[in-house]
Amino acid sequence: MRDTIAAIATGPARAAVGILRLSGPEAIRAAGAVFRAKSGRPLAEYESRRLVLGNLLDREGRPVDQVLATISRGPESYTGEDTAELQCHGSPAVLALGLEALFAQGVRQAGPGEFTRRAFLNGRLDLLQAEAVADLIDAESAQAARCAGGQLSGRLSRRVEEIYRALVDVSAHFHAVLDYPDEDIDAFGADSLDRALAAAEGELSALLDTYRRGKLLMEGIPCAIVGRPNAGKSSLLNALLGYERAIVTDIPGTTRDTVEERCTLGGRLLRLIDTAGIRETGDAVERMGVARSRAALKGAELALVLVDGGDVGEEDMALLRCAMEQVPRVLLLLTKQDLWEGTDTPPVLAGEDLPPVLEISSRTGYGLDRLEQAIEALFPPDAAQDSGEMLTNARQAGAAGRALEGVRSARKSLAAGMTPDAVLVDVEGAMEALGELTGRSLREDVTARIFERFCVGK
Known part of the structure; x- marks a missing residue:
C-alpha cells in the first residue's frame, strides 16, 4: 500500500455533486x-477535515470547475492513510478531467473496494464492519439499513469478540496444564471449563440462528404469488411494483414461467415471484410453468394465495391447503373485489381453518394497504435486526458454524476424559474460525472475494 489511489466515488450519471477520492502517501x-x-x-x-473553496485544474493547469476540497491525515482517516476529497459538480466530463489530472500526478486508479480494504488492512475496520459497508450501500429497506448500520458501528464484532475472549480463557487454562503435565485437571476444574464451553456453545448457537433472518433481510423474503389461471396474480405483481412488469390478459394461462422482482412492502424487502396458474393441463409448455410454480411455492417464506372472490372453488381450496402445508406464512387474497363487492362470502370458505383473508382489487388498489399491514405483522422486527447483531451472509454463517462445531467437539472430548492437548486442538480450531469471521485470522482469498463485490470508489 505504498502507492496512492484515486477514483470517482459517486455514480457515473450526471448529478448535483461528484466526488474524487484519494488515499495513500501522496x-x-x-x-x-x-x-x-x-x-x-x-x-x-x-x-x-476543513472544507476549502477553490478551482479544479485539468492536467494542463486550466480551471474546469469550482469545487470544495478537504484532506484527512492518517491514521485519523477512513483508510488510516492520508486522504483527500474533491467535491465537484457532478458532470461526468468534469470528473473525468479531474481524474486524468490526478493520474498525471502519479496516482493510479483504485480497484473495487480498495479504499475499504485499506481501512481493513490498516485496522480501521474489521472484516464484519467492512462487509457492513457494502451491505449499507446495497440496503433496499429501512430494516436492512439499520442492521448494516449496527454492524458498521461494531455491535456484531463486539458480540463475536466476547465469545472469542471466553475461548481464550479456556485455551490459556489448557496451555497452563500442558506446561505443568504433572498436574491433572480436577473435577471442579473440568466442570468449570465445561460450563465456560457450554456458555460459548449457547452464544454461538444463538448467533448462528440469526443467519436465516439476516439472509432474508438482505436478500429479500421469497414470496410466491400463486393461484389458478386468471386469478389476478400478474395484475397484483404489477400493482405492487407500480408498473407493467407482467403481461395481463383475460386469457387464462398467459403466464408460462415465473417472473421475479423485488419490492419493499410493509417495510419488508420481498422477492415477489409471479407464477404460472396452477392447474392440470395438456400443454407441455404450460406444464413446465406449473412445475416451476410448485417449486417456487416450496422455496417460499410467504405465499400469497390468490382466489377470484367471485368464483371460489374446490381447486382453490386444495391449492390453499397445499400452500399451508409447505410455506411458513400464508395470506389468502380474494381478488377482483371491484367486481363482486357486496356479495355473500363464498360457501366453500365457511368452516375452513383459514390463514388471514384479505379482499383486494389490483385495478382500484382496494385492500393493498391492508396487505402491507398484514405482511409487516407476519415479519416483525427483532432486537438483533435493529442492533446489527445478526449474521447476514454465507461466509459469516460458515465461520460461525465451524466455531460452533469446534466448541461442541471440545465439550465431547472433555467429557470423554481425553488429554488436554486433544481438547485444546478443538478450542483453538473454534478460535481460528471466529478469527476468520472478524478478519483476525487473515485469509487473502477470502478477503479478495469480499472486496470484489464493492463498487469502485468505496
Whole structure:
C-alpha cells in the first residue's frame, strides 16, 4: 500500500455533486497539485477535515470547475492513510478531467473496494464492519439499513469478540496444564471449563440462528404469488411494483414461467415471484410453468394465495391447503373485489381453518394497504435486526458454524476424559474460525472475494 489511489466515488450519471477520492502517501500532494484554493494557500497547509473553496485544474493547469476540497491525515482517516476529497459538480466530463489530472500526478486508479480494504488492512475496520459497508450501500429497506448500520458501528464484532475472549480463557487454562503435565485437571476444574464451553456453545448457537433472518433481510423474503389461471396474480405483481412488469390478459394461462422482482412492502424487502396458474393441463409448455410454480411455492417464506372472490372453488381450496402445508406464512387474497363487492362470502370458505383473508382489487388498489399491514405483522422486527447483531451472509454463517462445531467437539472430548492437548486442538480450531469471521485470522482469498463485490470508489 505504498502507492496512492484515486477514483470517482459517486455514480457515473450526471448529478448535483461528484466526488474524487484519494488515499495513500501522496494523496494530499496530488490533490493539491490539481486544486487551487481561492485563498492562495496550498491545500497541504490546511488542517484536516476543513472544507476549502477553490478551482479544479485539468492536467494542463486550466480551471474546469469550482469545487470544495478537504484532506484527512492518517491514521485519523477512513483508510488510516492520508486522504483527500474533491467535491465537484457532478458532470461526468468534469470528473473525468479531474481524474486524468490526478493520474498525471502519479496516482493510479483504485480497484473495487480498495479504499475499504485499506481501512481493513490498516485496522480501521474489521472484516464484519467492512462487509457492513457494502451491505449499507446495497440496503433496499429501512430494516436492512439499520442492521448494516449496527454492524458498521461494531455491535456484531463486539458480540463475536466476547465469545472469542471466553475461548481464550479456556485455551490459556489448557496451555497452563500442558506446561505443568504433572498436574491433572480436577473435577471442579473440568466442570468449570465445561460450563465456560457450554456458555460459548449457547452464544454461538444463538448467533448462528440469526443467519436465516439476516439472509432474508438482505436478500429479500421469497414470496410466491400463486393461484389458478386468471386469478389476478400478474395484475397484483404489477400493482405492487407500480408498473407493467407482467403481461395481463383475460386469457387464462398467459403466464408460462415465473417472473421475479423485488419490492419493499410493509417495510419488508420481498422477492415477489409471479407464477404460472396452477392447474392440470395438456400443454407441455404450460406444464413446465406449473412445475416451476410448485417449486417456487416450496422455496417460499410467504405465499400469497390468490382466489377470484367471485368464483371460489374446490381447486382453490386444495391449492390453499397445499400452500399451508409447505410455506411458513400464508395470506389468502380474494381478488377482483371491484367486481363482486357486496356479495355473500363464498360457501366453500365457511368452516375452513383459514390463514388471514384479505379482499383486494389490483385495478382500484382496494385492500393493498391492508396487505402491507398484514405482511409487516407476519415479519416483525427483532432486537438483533435493529442492533446489527445478526449474521447476514454465507461466509459469516460458515465461520460461525465451524466455531460452533469446534466448541461442541471440545465439550465431547472433555467429557470423554481425553488429554488436554486433544481438547485444546478443538478450542483453538473454534478460535481460528471466529478469527476468520472478524478478519483476525487473515485469509487473502477470502478477503479478495469480499472486496470484489464493492463498487469502485468505496
